[in-house]
Amino acid sequence: MSVHFIEFELNGWTVEGTAEARRTLLDFIRVDAGCTGTHAGCEHGVCGACTVLVDGHPVRACLMLAVQANGKSVETVEGLARSSEELHPVQQLFREEFALQCGFCTPGFLMTLVAMDRLEPRPTGEEMRAALSGHLCRCTGYQGVLRVVERLAEQGK
Amino acid sequence: MNDLATQSGARFIGQRVQRKEDGRLLTGTGTYIDDVVLSGMLHAAFVRSNVARGQIIRMDTQRARDLPGVVAVLTAADIDRLGYQVGNPVFDMPECPGPDNGLLARSDVRFVGDPVALVVAETRAIAEDGAALVEVDYATETPVIGIDAAKAMGPLHPNLTSNLSNAQDSGENGAIDAIFAGAAHLVEDVVRNCRQAHMPMEPRGLVAARNGSGALTVYSACQSPHLSSLHISKVFNLPQQQVRVVGQDVGGGFGLKMSPQRDDLAVIAAAILIRRPIKWIEDRLENLIAAGQSREDQMRVRLAFDADHRLLAADIEYDCDFGAYPYAVQSSGSLVTPMFPGPYRLPHYRWKARGWHTNTTGLAPYRGPWMMEMFAREVMFDIAARQMGVDPVELRRKNIIGKEDQPFQTAAGMVLTDLSPRETMELTLEAFDLTAFRREQASARENGRYIGLGIANGIEPTTVSFGYFASDVAHVRVEANGQITAMTTTFSQGHGTATSIAQVIAERLGVRMEDVTVVEGDSSRTGFGSGAGGSRQAVAGGGAAIKAADLLRDKIGRIAAYAYNASPESIRIEGGVITVDGSPEIRSSIAEIAMLAYVAPDRLPPDMEMGLEAQYRFRPPPMVFANATHACICEVDIVTGKVSILRWVAGGDCGQLINPAIVEGQIAGGVVQGIGGVLFEHIRYDENGQPLAVTLKDYLLPTALDVPKIEYRHMCTPSSTPGGFKGVGEGGAMISPPTLVNALADALAPFDQRWTTMPLSPDRIVCGLTSQSATAVGVD
Numbered sequence: 001m002s003v004h005f006i007e008f009e010l011n012g013w014t015v016e017g018t019a020e021a022r023r024t025l026l027d028f029i030r031v032d033a034g035c036t037g038t039h040a041g042c043e044h045g046v047c048g049a050c051t052v053l054v055d056g057h058p059v060r061a062c063l064m065l066a067v068q069a070n071g072k073s074v075e076t077v078e079g080l081a082r083s084s085e086e087l088h089p090v091q092q093l094f095r096e097e098f099a100l101q102c103g104f105c106t107p108g109f110l111m112t113l114v115a116m117d118r119l120e121p122r123p124t125g126e127e128m129r130a131a132l133s134g135h136l137c138r139c140t141g142y143q144g145v146l147r148v149v150e151r152l153a154e155q156g157k
Numbered sequence: 158m159n160d161l162a163t164q165s166g167a168r169f170i171g172q173r174v175q176r177k178e179d180g181r182l183l184t185g186t187g188t189y190i191d192d193v194v195l196s197g198m199l200h201a202a203f204v205r206s207n208v209a210r211g212q213i214i215r216m217d218t219q220r221a222r223d224l225p226g227v228v229a230v231l232t233a234a235d236i237d238r239l240g241y242q243v244g245n246p247v248f249d250m251p252e253c254p255g256p257d258n259g260l261l262a263r264s265d266v267r268f269v270g271d272p273v274a275l276v277v278a279e280t281r282a283i284a285e286d287g288a289a290l291v292e293v294d295y296a297t298e299t300p301v302i303g304i305d306a307a308k309a310m311g312p313l314h315p316n317l318t319s320n321l322s323n324a325q326d327s328g329e330n331g332a333i334d335a336i337f338a339g340a341a342h343l344v345e346d347v348v349r350n351c352r353q354a355h356m357p358m359e360p361r362g363l364v365a366a367r368n369g370s371g372a373l374t375v376y377s378a379c380q381s382p383h384l385s386s387l388h389i390s391k392v393f394n395l396p397q398q399q400v401r402v403v404g405q406d407v408g409g410g411f412g413l414k415m416s417p418q419r420d421d422l423a424v425i426a427a428a429i430l431i432r433r434p435i436k437w438i439e440d441r442l443e444n445l446i447a448a449g450q451s452r453e454d455q456m457r458v459r460l461a462f463d464a465d466h467r468l469l470a471a472d473i474e475y476d477c478d479f480g481a482y483p484y485a486v487q488s489s490g491s492l493v494t495p496m497f498p499g500p501y502r503l504p505h506y507r508w509k510a511r512g513w514h515t516n517t518t519g520l521a522p523y524r525g526p527w528m529m530e531m532f533a534r535e536v537m538f539d540i541a542a543r544q545m546g547v548d549p550v551e552l553r554r555k556n557i558i559g560k561e562d563q564p565f566q567t568a569a570g571m572v573l574t575d576l577s578p579r580e581t582m583e584l585t586l587e588a589f590d591l592t593a594f595r596r597e598q599a600s601a602r603e604n605g606r607y608i609g610l611g612i613a614n615g616i617e618p619t620t621v622s623f624g625y626f627a628s629d630v631a632h633v634r635v636e637a638n639g640q641i642t643a644m645t646t647t648f649s650q651g652h653g654t655a656t657s658i659a660q661v662i663a664e665r666l667g668v669r670m671e672d673v674t675v676v677e678g679d680s681s682r683t684g685f686g687s688g689a690g691g692s693r694q695a696v697a698g699g700g701a702a703i704k705a706a707d708l709l710r711d712k713i714g715r716i717a718a719y720a721y722n723a724s725p726e727s728i729r730i731e732g733g734v735i736t737v738d739g740s741p742e743i744r745s746s747i748a749e750i751a752m753l754a755y756v757a758p759d760r761l762p763p764d765m766e767m768g769l770e771a772q773y774r775f776r777p778p779p780m781v782f783a784n785a786t787h788a789c790i791c792e793v794d795i796v797t798g799k800v801s802i803l804r805w806v807a808g809g810d811c812g813q814l815i816n817p818a819i820v821e822g823q824i825a826g827g828v829v830q831g832i833g834g835v836l837f838e839h840i841r842y843d844e845n846g847q848p849l850a851v852t853l854k855d856y857l858l859p860t861a862l863d864v865p866k867i868e869y870r871h872m873c874t875p876s877s878t879p880g881g882f883k884g885v886g887e888g889g890a891m892i893s894p895p896t897l898v899n900a901l902a903d904a905l906a907p908f909d910q911r912w913t914t915m916p917l918s919p920d921r922i923v924c925g926l927t928s929q930s931a932t933a934v935g936v937d
Binding site for chain 2: 020022023030035036037038039040041042043044046047049076077078080081084087091094095096098100101102103104105106107110129130132133135136137138139140141142143144145146
């Protein structure tokens with residue numbers, strides 16, 4: 001198995017290391033970089049729990065190889081809040097709307113909605129809901145997340 | 158004492174208080190099982206059987222052992238050297254014999270996914286590489302797949318005499334046959350559920366480490382650290398205090414993580430044998446084929462009604478597929494047969510229940526494991542209503558009990574109290590204009606649109622409290638700085654128990670929420686208790702918290718009264734600040750009282766014990782009942798078979814709510830799991846016993862696009878337990894399937910078809926609508 005040197009930006013910090021060609025970005029972020037906020041839910045690209053932003057775009061970290069992140073900018077859930085007291089507005093909405101229970105899938109939902117929240121013009125509620133169909137949650141029945149989407153769509157008007 | 162605390166405390170019970178857990182879970186700083194890393198830790202991967210039934214004729218592990226980075230390849234013979242007890246020492250019923258295979262399969266395999274070897278390596282990737290290098294040859298045998306095959310074929314477990322795990326019945330009842338013979342209306346059918354998976358977003362997993370003195374620490378994605386500790390200690394014959402089980406953040410359980418299973422225990426055995434910490438994280442394929450499944454059951458129901466549509470008798474036969482290795486060998490009837498009468502007047506009742514072994518993944522309890530009672534009854538009520546030409550709501554009105562009927566003894570002998578079945582049904586129905594809906598439905602049909610309204614009633618037995626579930630304990634203390642620490646036997650799988658319990662304690666003590674820290678999930682730090690399971694944490698954990706907090710509140714009051722020369726009755730505590738009625742100049746705090754309690758014995762009342770802590774072990778009643786009525790409207794596209802849910806109203810009476818947002822979250826999560834079970838979720842096996850749903854592209858969970866916006870209607874009939882709480886964890890998952898099936902059947906009523914075989918996926922709906930002669934959708 002070939003081993004490659006890689007370097008990329010993770011939440012504004014430079015991380016570097018070596019990775020086997022087969023190592024997923026998910027494993028590199030969690031094990032090598034120690035950012036365990038991104039979760040492995042299915043490792044076959046369906047559940048969305050491992051979603052991170054690569055150059056601003058939501059990506060399943062389980063379907064991307066670490067070597068493919070070389071030279072790119074990666075954002076994970078750990079990079080969202082400015083401080084432990086000040087949550088990102090999307091995180092704050094999740095808290096207010098009880099949009100999580102066990103929280104395992106939540107980082108993926110957050111990253112997709114944060115990416116959409118940055119788009120201009122801002123996506124409609126319908127577009128955001130459609131994007132959420134790529135994220136599975138087993139606890140909440142999506143009720144709180146859908147309220148978050150409603151409020152985000154409301155803010156965009 | 159109780160009144161004092163209630164008067165003086167800030168109101169937290171009943172408030173939508175934001176969750177304490179969310180700060181860490183939203184910022185990616187929680188600690189799930191795969192986030193646990195120990196020094197020197199190895200990684201495990203299983204070799205699992207790819208045949209459903211067969212003899213192991215050759216296993217070659219040499220190539221795996223030769224792989225650099227592989228530390229060990231363990232087979233049954235290696236694990237067996239350790240010596241252990243098979244079966245589930247916590248939940249097995251002693252009179253039911255169980256399968257005798259080892260933690261790893263010894264000479265034969267009994268389902269696809271049966272673990273046959275364990276590869277332990279320096280990294281997870283190497284462990285998986287090693288597992289792929291283990292060669293196993295099987296002499297395959299014809300597997301037992303399905304309940305009918307289990308009845309017809311010889312035993313798949315060599316130590317058992319048949320595939321019947323156990324059978325129970327209510328005995329002969331000749332009177333019932335006479336009633337059925339003479340009844341004005343007879344309704345009969347079989348309701349078949351389909352095999353479903355719990356599918357927590359975090360699969361199972363553990364890290365097991367043995368220290369130099371032989372003590373074992375197991376970090377585990379479990380529902381109950383104490384029951385897991387008990388289980389592990391009994392299996393390996395270790396003193397229980399030597400087995401510390403630590404759970405931190407758990408990514409959902411739903412019953413799956415109730416008990417360690419054979420593969421979990423094999424990893425623990427490996428950690429003992431190899432003397433290094435070992436992590437095993439189940440992948441999603443393993444989770445789908447080997448973690449445990451549920452809902453592969455069916456019920457034949459016969460109902461007799463009189464000419465006025467009053468229920469006269471019910472006769473049911475329940476059969477459940479236990480799979481090869483159920484999580485425990487348990488009663489086939491469990492709560493199915495006792496709960497079948499539900500909230501209805503049922504004069505005569507006869508039942509039979511049987512559980513069957515098959516060459517499939519074992520049964521593991523899934524949120525409302527006995528839901529077939531509610532499912533079959535409520536679906537059959539609608540079939541009966543259509544058959545008799547009466548409105549399903551009217552049929553229920555005629556037979557349901559209300560508050561004035563209680564205490565009410567059901568046909569199964571259960572005594573119902575503090576319930577509001579009729580009242581909650583009427584409250585739920587207020588959300589609809591039924592007459593207008595029937596008009597809308599008729600005109601929609603004229604335009605080729607099929608909409609329907611479904612309703613279901615149910616009683617949820619919560620706070621199941623016997624055996625190891627009999628009691629819960631809360632240890633609450635005021636630290637020397639005035640902060641409150643509560644150690645409880647609750648444990649969150651996402652339930653937010655640290656929030657709910659903090660609300661209870663903050664209210665009873667009269668302190669701020671942020672000053673209360675709830676510690677749970679560590680068998681070495683909290684007293685014995687069963688954790689998450691049986692919808693019992695609000696009542697049992699909340700009850701213990703109330704009692705302990707009240708003891709502490711009483712002591713704070715007595716210390717303050719002594720210090721300020723006042724009567725205990727005049728002490729007020731609000732937000733951690735202590736005042737004395739009639740003495741406005743006095744203003745103290747819990748922190749000051751704590752300092753007195755810990756460092757100033759001379760300023761305490763004579764003979765009072767120092768310190769400021771209290772403990773109470775609360776024994777709830779064996780069950781606390783809650784009730785619910787759900788109703789929904791759906792539309793069925795008869796061309797594509799797609800079902801769209803247009804409205805969902807969830808009425809329920811779970812007594813005093815601690816945190817309505819958390820309660821509604823429990824209801825919603827269950828409802829949507831139930832919707833998934835009706836429309837999408839199905840683990841099928843082919844005739845060779847190969848599972849056909851092995852990814853999340855085959856096993857379809859509901860997405861955000863599939864769910865209705867749930868409207869809640871809360872009745873509040875307090876239970877007789879401290880706080881008036883009731884459980885709410887499982888009812889949503891039990892009541893939503895019949896609600897949705899009834900709506901679908903109402904929508905498709907013009908087609909004169911019965912919809913009794915799950916799932917009602919689009920293909921089955923379309924096939925059902927096109928098979929003119931069929932009386933049930935037995936399409937596979």
